[in-house]
Amino acid sequence: xxxxxxxxxxxxIEAEAAAWLEQKSFSSWSQADQVRxxxxxxxxxxxxxxxxxxxxxxxxxxxxxxLKAPAPRRVENSFVRQRQLxxxxxxxxxxxTAGYLSFSYFAATPMTRYSTGVGEHKVxxxxxxxxxxxxxxxxxxxxxxxxxxxxxxxxxxxxxxxKHDAAHPFxxxxxxxxxxxxxxxxxxxxxxxxxxxxxxxxxxxxDAVASDSAEGFAVLxxxxxxxxxxxxxxxxxKPIQELHNELGWRRGMLVFVHATxxxxxxxxxxxxxxxxxxxxxxxxxxxxxxxxxxxxxxxxAALAQTVLGLRVQRRANEIVITR
Amino acid sequence: MAEPxxxxxxxxxxxxxxxxxxxxxxxxxxxxxxxxxxxxxMQYLQHNWRNKSExxxxxxxxxxxxxxxxxxxxxxxxxxxxxxTARNLLINRTKRERVVPIESAADVDALGIVMDEPGADRxxxxxxxLRRLTLALDRLPPRCKEAVVLGRIEGLSRRQIAQRMGIAExxxxxxxxxxxxxxxxxxxxxxxxxxxxx
Numbered sequence: 371x372x373x374x375x376x377x378x379x380x381x382x383i384e385a386e387a388a389a390w391l392e393q394k395s396f397s398s399w400s401q402a403d404q405v406r407x408x409x410x411x412x413x414x415x416x417x418x419x420x421x422x423x424x425x426x427x428x429x430x431x432x433x434x435x436x437l438k439a440p441a442p443r444r445v446e447n448s449f450v451r452q453r454q455l456x457x458x459x460x461x462x463x464x465x466x467t468a469g470y471l472s473f474s475y476f477a478a479t480p481m482t483r484y485s486t487g488v489g490e491h492k493v494x495x496x497x498x499x500x501x502x503x504x505x506x507x508x509x510x511x512x513x514x515x516x517x518x519x520x521x522x523x524x525x526x527x528x529x530x531x532x533k534h535d536a537a538h539p540f541x542x543x544x545x546x547x548x549x550x551x552x553x554x555x556x557x558x559x560x561x562x563x564x565x566x567x568x569x570x571x572x573x574x575x576x577d578a579v580a581s582d583s584a585e586g587f588a589v590l591x592x593x594x595x596x597x598x599x600x601x602x603x604x605x606x607x608k609p610i611q612e613l614h615n616e617l618g619w620r621r622g623m624l625v626f627v628h629a630t631x632x633x634x635x636x637x638x639x640x641x642x643x644x645x646x647x648x649x650x651x652x653x654x655x656x657x658x659x660x661x662x663x664x665x666x667x668x669x670x671a672a673l674a675q676t677v678l679g680l681r682v683q684r685r686a687n688e689i690v691i692t693r
Numbered sequence: 694m695a696e697p698x699x700x701x702x703x704x705x706x707x708x709x710x711x712x713x714x715x716x717x718x719x720x721x722x723x724x725x726x727x728x729x730x731x732x733x734x735m736q737y738l739q740h741n742w743r744n745k746s747e748x749x750x751x752x753x754x755x756x757x758x759x760x761x762x763x764x765x766x767x768x769x770x771x772x773x774x775x776x777x778t779a780r781n782l783l784i785n786r787t788k789r790e791r792v793v794p795i796e797s798a799a800d801v802d803a804l805g806i807v808m809d810e811p812g813a814d815r816x817x818x819x820x821x822x823l824r825r826l827t828l829a830l831d832r833l834p835p836r837c838k839e840a841v842v843l844g845r846i847e848g849l850s851r852r853q854i855a856q857r858m859g860i861a862e863x864x865x866x867x868x869x870x871x872x873x874x875x876x877x878x879x880x881x882x883x884x885x886x887x888x889x890x891x
Contacts, residue, residue, distance in 0.1 A: 380753035384877075388870040396844055396851035396869060418716075419723065419756040426724045427877040434826050434846050605822065609721035627718060628767065 380416070387420040391428060431608065432591035435562050435573070485509040486526070489641045489665060491622060499533035500540065505559075506641045506664070527559035529620055534572070546579045547598045556590070557617060565598040568613050576603055618661070625661050630654060631691070634670065642667050645688045653680055653693050713765045723760055731881040734775055741783055751786075755779045762853040829879040833872055840868035841876070 390407050393399065411417055484504060486492050492504040494512070498519065504510065508526025513519070521530070523544040532540045532552035542549040544558050544565045547677065554572035558565065567576055569590040576596045577587040588596050588603045597604045615625035624637055632654040635646035641664040648654040656678065662670055671689050674680045683690045714722060731752070738751050758778050759768070768774035829839060836858070843854045851869065855862040 380750040383753070384749070384874055385870065388873045388877075391873055392851075392866060392869045395847050396854070398868075415757040415760055416753055418720070419753060419760055422720050422723055423728060423756070423881060424873060424877045426728060427880040430822070430880055431826055431830075431841075431876060433823060434830065435848070467715055607724075609717075609724055612721050612725075627721075653757055 372415075380420070383416050383420045384424065386410070387424045389426055395428070426607070429591060429593060432573075433589055435589060447597065470612070475683065481511045481513050481522075483509065484510045488643055491619065498535065498538075501531050502621055503529040505529070523558050523560055525560055527557065527619075528559045529555070529617060531555045532572075543579065545598070546600075547603075548577055548579050550575045550577075552589075557613075563599060565596075566609075567596040567598070568616065569594050569596075570610060570613050570617070574629075619664060622664050623661055624664050624666075626655050627659050629659070631656050631674070634658065634660075635691075638662075638664075638667050638670065641665065643687065646670070647688050648691045649690050650692045653678075653691060714763060714767060716764070719760050719764050720769065722763055723756070727756065727759060727775060728881055730772055730775050733772070734779060735882055737776055737779055738783075741780075751779070751782065754782055758782065826880070829876055832879060833875055837868045837872045837875070840865050841872040842867060 376459070390410065393403065394407070398454050411421055416594070483500075484492060484494060486504045486506060486508050489506050490504075491506070494502045494504070496502065496512070496519075500623050502510070502521065505527040507526055509524045510526075510528055511522045511524065513521070519538050519540040521528075521540075521542045523542060530540070530542060530551070532551040532554050534540075534551065538607070540551040540554075542558055542559050542640045547567075549556070549558060549567055552573040552575060554569065554574045556567055556569040556572075556574055558567050560566075565591065567574070569592055571592055574590045575587065576590060576598060578598075588594075588605050590596055590605065593610050595606045595608055595613070595686075597606070612627070615627060616668075618625035621639075624641075626634055626637075629637075631648045635648050635654075644667055646667060658678075660670075667689065671682045671684075671691070674691050675682045681692045683692070696779050724852065733790075734752065734755060735748065739745070739749050742748065742751060754868075755775065759775055762768065762774075762778075833841060839858060840854055843849045843857055844851070849857065851862055851865050855865045858865065
């Protein structure tokens with residue numbers, strides 16, 4: 371902040387930040403490099419802000435890889451086939467639930483359905499080494515058979531840790547969207563009229579099932595959250611830590627960082643039969659940072675009462691919070 | 694990091710409303726809330742500071758101050774907080790240096806910026822983002838751009854780029870570093886006349 375703080379200080383620091391990022395991205399990066407880098411980073415706030423600023427810009431350029439290889443036509447074609455097949459299978463499911471059974475397509479593309487109830491969490495190990503975790507109230511179908519790596523998310527939310535195999539792409543269908551992994555860990559959540567894809571590692575591609583639209587296509591990089599609505603795909607970039615927090619459910623935890631009580635209630639209500647109601651508009655906007663077990667609705671109520679000084683009323687199937 | 698180690702035992706850890714943040718949280722907040730404001734911040738600094746060569750330093754100083762403050766207590770309204778920090782910085786600096794007076798008293802309101810409007814600009818249509826990235830890439834000097842394309846799009850290492858371009862590895866390194874810095878200013882600065890390259 372003194373005079374010496376000026377004269378090109380920021381330019382020097384930016385050059386240093388760029389040198390670290392370049393080394394990390396394009397050359398070898400040893401344990402010792404990491405240690406030296408950490409030391410440099412924690413040395414001062416100017417170092418931190420310069421590096422964070424550069425890293426976040428550079429992370430955005432990852433999306434340029436979309437320019438390299440547009441999805442091969444072959445995928446598009448097999449995909450169209452897949453879509454027709456999907457229609458038939460969907461019809462078959464309807465027929466089956468109506469009480470009739472057996473449709474020859476089931477033999478061709480065997481699928482298994484997995485689902486969870488309120489507050490349940492299931493982990494599926496797939497034979498290819500990938501795994502899928504189902505969050506509360508989720509229903510999905512997994513194709514079986516050699517080379518067929520397809521999952522249909524019918525409702526709810528799931529996390530995918532995919533063993534990459536270029537010859538056999540792993541594809542998740544949700545609503546009218548398709549997510550294709552390019553070596554990835556990601557979560558997909560199906561809301562009403564909206565599909566949310568959060569990528570924590572690797573790379574994935576989200577596009578519309580309707581093969582004609584190049585419109586809603588996006589290549590996701592770590593930290594990206596794609597929101598697909600009928601209008602198209604929007605991509606928001608979030609810090610990885612935030613995504614990990616949102617995936618707290620994988621460990622049975624809900625992690626809130628500066629979340630309003632309204633958001634907290636909504637999140638709890640996904641996991642519990644007893645519903646939280648924040649019946650006061652001011653209280654609903656109050657923010658907290660906290661970690662709770664997903665079933666810890668009573669812990670939350672107790673804290674709201676003792677720490678936040680709110681009023682808690684328990685009724686048959688709900689807990690009502692007011693000021 | 695944001696998650697204390699005892700979470701798996703199911704204990705509850707509560708941080709009270711609007712208190713401070715860990716470094717990781719500050720980074721998350723900075724990237725999410727502050728960086729998208731850079732075009733507005735730079736516009737403000739440009740309008741109110743004559744010496745354009747100091748803009749980068751001023752920007753850095755504003756970022757440092759808001760991050761330090763956020764570590765102690767998270768500001769409610771980020772945009773207002775960032776711009777007020779910028780104004781205070783300019784005023785202090787003017788007083789200390791007794792030079793260039795700040796035009797129009799560095800009045801934040803004079804810019805007509807709505808203080809608490811949500812950052813709608815944060816959300817970018819994927820396609821629009823790709824277009825913006827391509828434009829930024831096109832503004833790099835030719836050799837620099839070539840190195841960045843080979844590294845970022847083709848996924849080559851520094852050594853492979855050097856072989857491909859037929860130049861020394863250290864020259865590639867310089868190109869990449871230069872490219873990263875230019876892209877950082879272009880992508881955060883957003884509007885074409887904002888951002889000082891050095």
